[in-house]
Amino acid sequence: MQKGKGRTSRVRRRKLCRTSESRGVNESYKSEFIELRKWLKDRKFQDSNLVPARFPGTGRGLMSQTSLQEGQMIISLPESCLLTTDTVIQSYLGAYIAKWKPPPSPLLALCTFLVSEKHAGDRSLWKPYLEILPKVYTCPVCLEPEVVNLLPISLKAKAEEQRAHVQEFFASSRDFFSSLQPLFAEAVDSIFSYSALLWAWCTVNTRAVYLRPRQWECLSAESDTCALAPYLDLLNHSPHVQVKAAFNEETHCYEIRTTSRWRKHEEVFICYGPHDNHRLFLEYGFVSGHNPHACVYVSREILVKYLPSTDKQMDKKISILKDHGYIENLTFGWDGPSWRLLTALKLLSLEAEKFTCWRKVLLGEVISDTNEKTSLDIAQKICCYFIEETTAMLQKVSRTKDEKEALINQLTLVESLWTEELKILRASAKTLHSLQIALT
């Protein structure tokens, strides 16, 4: 038998590959985690099978200490450990919130509490939790404008919207913060600064779990479903796992059960949702490698770039696509152009004499071999154009990394997004090529 070709060595290779990808360095000895566990124990948290660890691909996360079976509970966090609007309203902030008109939003209540408790430092009952929270975040709102400029165009627009949204959140909260002055010896402006509120906003947005909606008269009607869940919020995301997570009204614990199996010493993941990489970047500030939901978006401008400019029916075709919701969410994915993208291209490349068949196109019917072939050819041209553009962007990001060392972390993140997009486009180009060959 040749060396390395047998079953035993295949299994060994697989094991090596799995462990080297997921091997983490246990961090439970660190003082901040010792303090956090004491704090959790005082609040009736019973030791779980998970320990904090640092992993090569995903950073800080939780590692299993034993193997975990399908359906097994991986963590159960008592209600007393959760930070919700109940916590805030029952605190020293409650009376100030009740007085303030119009009522503050649930999000503002949570953010105010986080900033205020962070400011309290050693005096805060939540100190062990606050100590393990990230100091900086990588959601687009936290990125330098020159890094935002290097994002794919549709994500850049959303990043700018996110920045405007947080700025407006800050501006509209300042009078409420002023009303809290009697609680502090220092000027509230210095405590509730933009950067402090931004940190709190990112904390809630990247870490909160979902709870059944609650309603407080002293808070605005916006949905009140967020809870910060210390320790449990150290679980990273994987698009490949499924979990059941919810607050159990009988045990009064927030519980997570895994539907996957985990080996001892592996990183345990949960799934934040079937999100593509743009959404993961926007909402959580990271990109997931090999994400099956990842895709490359095709804008309307690019869609028509390779169509004949002489087509007299083009405006009509575009308005049909708009009316039927086919102008948005057109994508390339790991297995080629999406059905929506191909359908849009088939409609746009309909021959003049076949134009009346446009309804059939939207229903997925084949109109003619020519139409099938033309739409695939255009999809391939768009895909090649994107591959060139993405390669150029990667070179630009790499140059910027050399020039701006201080931005290396932010730029590396943007680079990983473009790298994933390039992989998707290459896979799409290959699929398209096979489809084109099958048609000839």
Ligand SMILES: C[S@@+](CC[C@H](N)C(=O)[O-])C[C@H]1O[C@@H](n2cnc3c(N)ncnc32)[C@H](O)[C@@H]1O
């Ligand atoms: C709920 S927290 C998870 C714990 C976090 N890693 C920590 O150290 O505090 C969510 C954040 O973890 C990071 N994260 C989650 N899943 C990740 C993954 N698969 N790869 C890289 N970072 C991830 C992102 O920064 C995200 O905003």
